[in-house]
Amino acid sequence: MSDIVLDNVTVEYPGGRTAVSELSVRLTERRIAVIGSNGSGKSTFARTLNGLITPTIGAVRVHGLDPVRQAKELRRRVGFVFSNPDTQIIMPTVAEDAAFSLRRRGLSRAEIADRVAAALDRVGLTGYADSPAHSLSGGEKQLLALCAVLIGEPSLVVADEPTAYLDGVNSRRIAGFLLDQMPQQLVLVTHDLRLAARCDVAVRFDGGRLVDQGEPGPVIARYERDQDLA
Numbered sequence: 001m002s003d004i005v006l007d008n009v010t011v012e013y014p015g016g017r018t019a020v021s022e023l024s025v026r027l028t029e030r031r032i033a034v035i036g037s038n039g040s041g042k043s044t045f046a047r048t049l050n051g052l053i054t055p056t057i058g059a060v061r062v063h064g065l066d067p068v069r070q071a072k073e074l075r076r077r078v079g080f081v082f083s084n085p086d087t088q089i090i091m092p093t094v095a096e097d098a099a100f101s102l103r104r105r106g107l108s109r110a111e112i113a114d115r116v117a118a119a120l121d122r123v124g125l126t127g128y129a130d131s132p133a134h135s136l137s138g139g140e141k142q143l144l145a146l147c148a149v150l151i152g153e154p155s156l157v158v159a160d161e162p163t164a165y166l167d168g169v170n171s172r173r174i175a176g177f178l179l180d181q182m183p184q185q186l187v188l189v190t191h192d193l194r195l196a197a198r199c200d201v202a203v204r205f206d207g208g209r210l211v212d213q214g215e216p217g218p219v220i221a222r223y224e225r226d227q228d229l230a
């Protein structure tokens, strides 16, 4: 079950700005790129998927779950990665930060240590477990943020411009992990059209509306053409 379904979703922010208008879409692909110009509604759409934002009108179902009525279960199933890795680090050491989402799950210390070791290994941070989290480089911090999300074993990862703060080398590292190594379904909000091109499907927002969707190549080409004409 990897369906992401939005039915006639409108999101209005306090003050009356409509960020997403009458959005109906069903997405089932593993890697979903979300593209569009600044302020077009991409982040708002992404935040409806884990209940960070509740639609003013309409309904969202993510892997069969309602983000409003099944909020707790949904947050376990949907991991969210933000742009700025500094804002995602909560605990003093790398291992403690990686383990944060496992609290209150009734796991033994040994189980937590095993899971942390496996998760750090997956993102290539073995050896950093006892390091202060804030001493990591930007790219390593973003890998830690991903690790902290993946350790909870989500079925969907929503990443909102996860490479925006990173240099070329670290962007490639994060993108390679998200796109090529991670088995989970991915919703990737990005201005990097080369990353969008590597996804299985692209959706494009403009002025709060979903204006195009399909194979990334043609969707990106039409977006670039429209930008050139603007």
Ligand SMILES: Nc1ncnc2c1ncn2[C@@H]1O[C@H](COP(=O)(O)OP(=O)(O)OP(=O)(O)O)[C@@H](O)[C@H]1O
Binding pocket: 013, 014, 015, 017, 018, 019, 036, 037, 038, 039, 040, 041, 042, 043, 044, 045, 205
């Ligand atoms: N918390 C908020 N309160 C009021 N308006 C908001 C809020 N967050 C976003 N908006 C507005 O909603 C619209 C869509 O914003 P959103 O962040 O979803 O766009 P975006 O496509 O992700 O933009 P960007 O590419 O610049 O990150 C914009 O006009 C924005 O100003």
